[in-house]
Every structure is written in C-alpha cells, then in structure tokens.
Amino acid sequence: MPAPEPLLPSCLQPRRVILFSGHMIDAPGRAEPRFPPALAPAAAARIAEALDRLEAGPLDLGLTQGAAGGDLLFAEAAQARALPLLFLQPFGEDEFIARSVRPVSAGEQWVARYRAVAARLASPPHAMPPAPAAAADNPFERCNRWLLDTALACGGERVWLLCLWDGRRGDGAGGTAHMVEEVSRHRGHVLHIDTRELRPHDPAGSPPLPD
Template sequence: MTADVADQVVLFSGHMIDAPGRPIERFPARLAPRVAQAIGDELDAIRVGRTDIGLCGAACGSDLLFAVAALERHMTLRIHLPFDERAFIELSVAIGGERWVELYRHVTQSAACIVADDVLGPLPPGADPFTRNNLLMLSEARRIGARAFTFVCVWDGQPGDGPGGTAHLAGAVRAAHGQVRIIDIRALANEPGA
C-alpha cells in the first residue's frame, strides 16, 4: 500500500442491513435513509473533503451508505474486501437485495478496491477474514500521514453476530488511541416515525 498524505483519514465500519429472517432487528431496511443522513451529518461535522481519505468495507447497509457519502464529499475512497469480490458480493451484499448490489457496483467504479488476500496472502487456517480485514484497514489508516484520524461507526454498542464486526474494530481503534464517533442505530430506530 502507498504511503499517502491526507488532511484527515476516516475509517468506517457499521452494521449491515438485517438479513431476511433476522430474529431481532438491528438495522432494518426502513432505517437506511436515516442512517445515510446521520453518516452524512458526521462527515460534515468533521469537515471532510477533497484532501481526505475514507477507508471502509462494502457490505450492504452502513458500509455502502458511507461510501456514497464519502464520494459525494469528494473524498478519496478505498474499499477493503476480506476475500475475492464474487464471494464477498454473494455473502455480504446480495443478501440485502439487488439495490445493494447496484450500489456496490456504483461505488466501486469510483474507489480503489483492496482485497486482503492480495495484500496479506492467503488466509491462514483458523483465521477470520473479517477480523483480518478490520486490522488491515486500521493499519492503513494509521500508516497514512494525516492531520487527523477518526473512526466513524454505525453501531448498537453490542458485541457483533460474529468475529470481525463493528464492535471488534471499535475496540481495536480505541486500543490504538484513535477518536471514535458512534452513530447509535438504536437512537435512530427510536426516533419518531422510524
């Protein structure tokens, strides 16, 4: 990866759209417009623009909403995938429906895509690809020479459904003494009309 310089680097993680049949709602599709607005508001609050770099995944839901908001604000966007694109789309994008696949295609046309296997080699036996991808993004964020490093996340404050989720990356950023800005999806869900 390149040794870049940016005014600020924004690392992002957030919940996926709830898969069909999820027993307890976390990010129902009806909240997507509110989450998109909240992400945009966070980016505006930290005054991102052309001299800034955004790093994120590309799962349906928060990741892709961040990617759109970053591109709308003319940030340089780098999307990190834990494994090959075809498998990633099937596992982490298409479950949200065709709209999310189209959005994935749209944002990846304007962003650099980094596949963890291409940077780090094959996944070691027993390792989790999502955890490894989180740590790769954090490593890149810290390596970029920037005035500020901020982690923005859409999170319910709870442990994830599996390894390598938003909770993991929030903990890793805190351990590295990074600034964490949480968009509380529970608060968005409790707003009138949600």
C-alpha cells in the first residue's frame, strides 16, 4: 500500500531535515529486552549530543511520530534547541497515544511527556489518511514511509536520519533498516545510535558525523 503524499508544502526548504526513527521503550514484561527504561537517560544524552554537533536549530526541521521512547526523547531535545518539529502519525492522536505511548513501562509518565511536547508544536500532530478498507496494510510501516517521503521531498542531500536502533534487519518496508537504505540511496546522511551499546548512566560515545 503506497504511503500518502509528502506533507510539506513546496515552498518550505529547511537547511536540514532531521528525520528520527527509534525504538519505543519496552513494554512491561517484554521477553527480550530491547530498549529498557534504564537506558533512556543515556539515549537522551546521545540524541542531544548528535543534535548539538549538527548545530540543529530554527533553520532546520524535525520529523518523527512521537512514540514513547526514542521519538519523544528526540522531540524534547529538538524543542530545547528551537528546532521546528512535525509529528506524522499512523492514527488519530487518541488512538496513537493508546497504542504507541501508554502501553510502555511507566506509560502514564510518557503520556505526560507526550502532552507537554504536543502542546508546544506549531501545528497539531498530523494523522495519516486511512488505507482503503480492502487493502492489506501495516499502518506503522506506511507512516514511516510517509515520514521518509516527506523528508526526501526536501532533497535527499538535506536529509539526516537519526536512528536509535539495535541494527537488526528484517523489519520490512518502512522499518528502520529500509529507512537507512533509502536515505543513503538518496545521498542523505545517517547517524546511528546503537541501543546495544548503551549503558545506564553512560552517555559518552556518540556516533561520528558522516562526511
């Protein structure tokens, strides 16, 4: 199922588009930990350092969904640097919160953080148009493709994909691996923060900026 048309108006030409893709905080009782809550401070520090090294600010644009975990850590860091931010989401906001914010560990705290970020957005979160009823569809993958197409509409060389990711492949079209490949194919730039290398209370060691 194709993604919706890119959201950005043709007149908008940010200096950089910083597209974020990252793991959600683990749900309670997750069998194989991927991004446990204890790693959130280290991840936040890595994201903040990456934005500082990019000198991200008002001339740029940030894009993400806004899920609990990496997305919201990125959004908080973006707003702290006056980086304009758009939330593109696979559902209406209430359903998105129910499916992508509240279910994680300490979910109500993440809901409060989400609402604080959303209240400061220049425009409300944008819900993706629904797919036709008869179509086989993964709305999260389709929304990631929507985010990717929106970023690339500004010109591939302007795009910086910042991903908080364990490096595992096989997540299909619209997954992080696919986004990394597509950004690279369009001459964009990729900054990978590997969750397997994060340690609690150890924010050092951000990934180098590519040439």
